[in-house]
Amino acid sequence: MALKTARAKLSQAIKEAKSTHTQRIHGLFQDSGDSWHMWQGIQAITNYKTTSPVCDSDASFQYVLNDFYAWFEVQNNVAVWKIIPTSNDQVLCLSMADVTRTLCRVNPWMSAGPDNIPDRVFREWAEQLADVFTDIFNISLSSAVVPTCLKTTTIVPMLKKSTVSCFNDYRPVSLTLIMMKCFKRLVMRHIKSQLPPSLDPLQFAYCPNHSTDDTITTTLHLAITHQGHIRMNAVH
Template sequence: MYRNRTQKSISKAKLNFYANKIRNLKSSDPSLWHRGIQLIANRVKGSPVINVPGISPMNNDGIANHINMNFAKITQSRPSIDINDLHAFLPAKTPCKIEEYVMYEQLCRINPYKSPGPDCIPNRIIKDFACELSIPLTDIFNTSLKDGVVPHIWKTLL
């Protein structure tokens, strides 16, 4: 019974929301109407309006600082971590090491008929040169795991 009531309330709220949005858009000028329809259809992302009491919605720095201070209060209320209490976890285990033959096997398993990634290197070439690529790729992966850093170029889209 409660589930049915809740679902009916949600459906009614959704209908009212869209009806009110469209009714308001029809009474406004065409450019606002078009922009509102685009927002409802998730075609254009509008900038979010964050209301913080006592701070103007146009003051982005003030809003960001207020949110930051609230998050900082949470962490400042907790006691700091004592490194001596972490002795059971230290020293950290060395990261796993990828072997060259495992890299070679994985490169050989690439489907040559799939489209290439953002580097535009065809999968057929990667598969054909798996033996030559396995050694440098293994070094890159192992160094990344050891240092705990992913190469910056892998984080950017080409």
């Protein structure tokens, strides 16, 4: 009787776990505009798993790969120039409350930038750091200059293929400063607030949960649909 009861409880727990898993997978496909969650659902259904590549044992490989990523800086001889805002232009001014709210919403799993400051520092000490960051952000907006030290990034190579044959098989991922990510989020939020409430349905820039993949997919869908209509009209 004890074994029978244990089997019944196990069977019931398995059914509940399957039902919960099914509901979670279905929830990933509820929002058609969220491509990231849709890809997660497709990977869960197809049991897609990535294999961890083996690191190269040659210590000089990192320097060769770094030179390959930095090749564009060697041939870049164009002087940097900026547009100085006139006195009539209304310069964006960020409030301390907005900066505090943005720092409190920092993703705790976000990778640190070149400064190696953990994201937990910005999240836990948001009220203490908001005053300083607000002054830095507003000075940068009023002078139309972003300090060079804030634009430094760390390039992390990610494999695009299972086997490596050349440097182009690596996809460079840029890790910027968390402070600059917050600054960008604040500016983009202000730009979004200035946009009209009704946008073109093919507008993907400054829209949440939209990316270049959505642009490519929509363009291909329109082209293939138009091509199908042309063929149907030709048949009739």
